[in-house]
Structure formats: structure tokens, C-alpha cells
Amino acid sequence: MSEIAKIDQFAQVSSQPPLRWYFDPKVLEIEQRILFDNGPGYVGHELLVPNFGDYHVLEWMGSAKMLVRSENGVELLSNICRHRQATMLEGHGNVKNIVCPLHRWTYQLDGKMLGAPHFPQKPCLHLNKFPLQRWNGLLFAGKRNICKDLKDIPVFEELDFSNYQLDRVEIDEYAFNWKTFIEVYQEDYHVAPFHPGLGKFVNCDDLHWYFGDWYSVQTVGVHHGLRKAGSVAYGKWQEQVMRYNNGMLPRYGAIWLTYYPNIMVEWYPNTLVVSTVLPRGAEACTNIVEFYYPEDIVLFERDYVEAEKAVYRETATEDDIICLKMQQGRKWLYQNGLEERGPYQSPTEDGLLHFHEFLRRQLDSHIGV
Structure with missing residues (x-):
């Protein structure tokens, strides 16, 4: 299920960054210089x-x-x-x-x-x-070698934008550190207990991870043939998916690619989403989200678009709550001079461990621990 799952998962507590990395503006300055100024630089x-x-x-x-x-x-x-x-x-x-x-x-x-x-x-x-670099139609203006970073990426063919069309771009503002957003995206441990709708759409027992130096990919299966919806919004979305697919279940429930440090490409049935998280301060970030669908759905299947929009917003709102709770707890500990780090659950938090190891590999020598 994962390339980095380890037997003694409870020993994996040293990779999580120190709490000051989430609140110290000086750390953000270093992240900006090391990660973002030298990163992929996705522009659209x-x-x-x-x-x-x-x-x-x-x-x-x-x-x-x-x-x-x-x-x-x-x-x-x-x-x-x-x-x-x-x-x-x-x-x-x-x-x-x-x-x-x-x-x-x-x-x-x-x-x-x-x-x-x-x-x-x-x-x-x-x-x-x-100058721009291109990968699957995505455009980058940064310093990374994009094709080298993403060479031979699994499920590449599923992230094909051919015959797709842009429907909308949404911009969301959040009151927490940018890394917290990525952390929630990089683990599936919370899906079943915190996402009643998503948790009945995707099957995290059918989870597979794939890793590169600068990316992670997770695929999850479809939950029990979509026989039961976990929320009203997801019920409408599941109806649209099955109707459009002529009763055939999709191959996956979702595919989530993260290109470090801050770019996410998401696959859902007949939907592709690109989101980019940008720090706006040590305790604030912006998420720019692009939504793409097959041309016929954009032009003639607005019920499908509206149903997908509703479930995406439902899940995003729930993720916001998770991030704010993490922000609140970490801030109290930081302000009181305390440091806590928990173990990683494998395989559902293997992606989180991979992201933390990436951060430590890139930043430790510049920030110190």
C-alpha cells in the first residue's frame, strides 16, 4: 500500500517540524527563499x-x-x-x-x-x-525541472486534461499556516471520522501511496459500490456520477497528487481540480482552486457541476475546521513553551510522514531544530 510504511510506526516522531515553524515569521522567510523562490512556481x-x-x-x-x-x-x-x-x-x-x-x-x-x-x-x-515549463498542460514559472521531478509519475494518464474545459476559479483565505493545509491533505486518517460525505464516497481501506523526492500520489477506491451516501450533498453527487457513467462505478474514488511544496492536482469522477496554497503570513494562507470538467459537462450538464461544487465545498469546510483546531492547539503549546509530537499511523499517514521528511530535508540546515 505504501513505499515507506514501517513496522515500528510509533518510533516515527522526529520528523514532525518544531511548533515554531508554524508561527515564527523568520521561519516563513526561510521557507519563502528555499521552498517557494526555488520551487515549481505553478501559474495556471x-x-x-x-x-x-x-x-x-x-x-x-x-x-x-x-x-x-x-x-x-x-x-x-x-x-x-x-x-x-x-x-x-x-x-x-x-x-x-x-x-x-x-x-x-x-x-x-x-x-x-x-x-x-x-x-x-x-x-x-x-x-x-x-519563461514557462509545461506538464500535462500545467504551466510553471519556477526553477525546478518539472518533467524531471514528475517523471514516470503513477496514474499520469488519469490526470489528462484533454477535452476538458475550465469552469471556474475560486480563491479561499485561511487563518492558519500553509503547512497545516498540506498536512491535512497528506493524510487519510481523518477521512472516515471527520468527513461523513467523503468517507462514504471513497474507500480509504483501498489506499495506495506512491512517492518521489518532490511529490506524493495517493489513490483511494470507491466506497462499497456507492450504495449509501454519507450526506445529502454527496447523495446528489453520487446520483450524478452514476447517471453520467450509465450506472458504471468509477475506477477510483479519488486521486490526490501533491507536488511539493504547495501544488495539488485532484482527480474525481469526470472532474479535475488544481489548487495552489500560498503563504500570506506565518498564520495565514490563500488557496487558489481551478475546476475543470469535460466540455459537455461544462456546457450542458450544469446539475453535475453544481453537485460536485456542493460536495467539494462541504469537504473543504470540514478540512478548514480540522486545520483551525490544529492551529489552535499548536498555538497554545507554542505560546506556553511546550513541544509535542505524535506518532504516524501507517498507512493512512504515510503521506504526512513523507511531507514532513521533505520539509526537514530541505529546511533543517537553514533553520536548525
């Missing part, structure tokens, strides 16, 4: 801009950058005008050229300067451009 999927002339401003980057599809394909461009440094486009849409609303400086879709009103000579000031 190609499906955010599917057509020529499409743009999508990355609001979580302060609207300073945008994805644009031109004759060169999808590129990451600066959304800051070279004249008076104003942001230009907003949200997402389709344009023939990129035009600054302040003084009408105009750029081609590839960022090249096209014109500047009332200048006798056109300034040679093109928009800044940032």
Missing part, C-alpha cells in the same frame, strides 16, 4: 486561455502578471505598462491587443510594443516575459 493551466487572444490576469500575483495566448502559444507576460507602471488588463477575456487604459500605450499579444500616442518615435519598451 493552458485551459485558462484556450483561444487565440485570450488572457487571464493572475490576481493572486497582485494582477502583475497574466497568461496570454498568442501566435507563440501560451505565454506569461507582465501586466504592468512600461510607461507609468500601471496594471492594464483585469480579470479574463479576449483582446486583439493589450492596451493600457491610462495613456493608451498598446502592445501586441506577444508583449511587443505596438504604439505610444504622441511620441515622435515608438519607445522600444516591450512587456516583460517569463
